[in-house]
Amino acid sequence: MSENYPPKSEVREGMRVDWDVRITMDDGITLAADVFRPDDDDPHPVLLAAGPYGKGLPFAEGYPHQMESLLREHPELSEHSTNAYQVWEYPDPERWVPAGYVCVRIDTRGTGGSEGAIDFFSPRETRDLYDCIEWAAAQSWSTGKIGMLGISYLAINQWQVAELAPPHLAAICPWEGASDYYREFTHQGGITSEFMPSWMPYQQRPDNPDRNPRPTSVPTPARHPAHIARLPLL
Secondary structure (H helix, E strand, O other), X not given: OOOOOOOEEEEEOOEEEEEEEEEEOOOOOEEEEEEEEEOOOOOEEEEEEEEOOOOOOEHHHHOHHHHHHHHHHXXXXXXXXXXXXXXXXXXXXXXXXXXXXXXXXXXXXXXXXXXXXXXXXXXXXXXXXXXXXXXXXXXXXXXXXXXXXXXXXXXXXXXXXXXXXXXXXXXEEEEXXXXXXXXXXXXXXXXXXXXXXXXXXXXXXXXXOOOOOOOOOOOXXXXXXHHHHHOOOO
16 A cells, blocks of 8 residues: 655745645546646646656666766766756656746556556556546646656556547657557567566665655565456467
């Protein structure tokens, strides 16, 4: 069961940050979101993304070697950002908020600070994303124009939710995402891949490490039965 933290709003690096906002889904489950926005009362276009990696886990803490390599190869990334709010596969709010955007980060169902049971890439998770888009469109800080931007997992679910045609989804920018679950995830070239069973235990991280420290070990889950049921037969 995910632990809920009380919502908190503060100004950091010139951004108004609303931590742990609760978004209620159509079945009553609530998802946790962090909202980074300009510190004013004006409506702004929104960049929204949802993933399972912990919206509050800093890139530098969760993936220190990758962060060191990134900054070594692209030192210009530190010119306009402290990188303190960089999170795995999400847009950096320190780059987008000064340009007039709101960045919304959401923990998918059953991960981080969100309630419910994990069901990666499922119709239920896709419906959650639809509801989150429409929720963001209705907020006072939003113009009602919702775009999506993210990498890998956060790219794949863009294609999935776009198929449902949320009324306020204006654009998607999927980057390095897979589009064929069978051929790209589970049976590359017809051969069973170990990607999913190895990805799940090593990539899952709890949310907000300063208030919910990351465990020293993560249990290895069994193959998700919902995924197995959807696999085509050879």
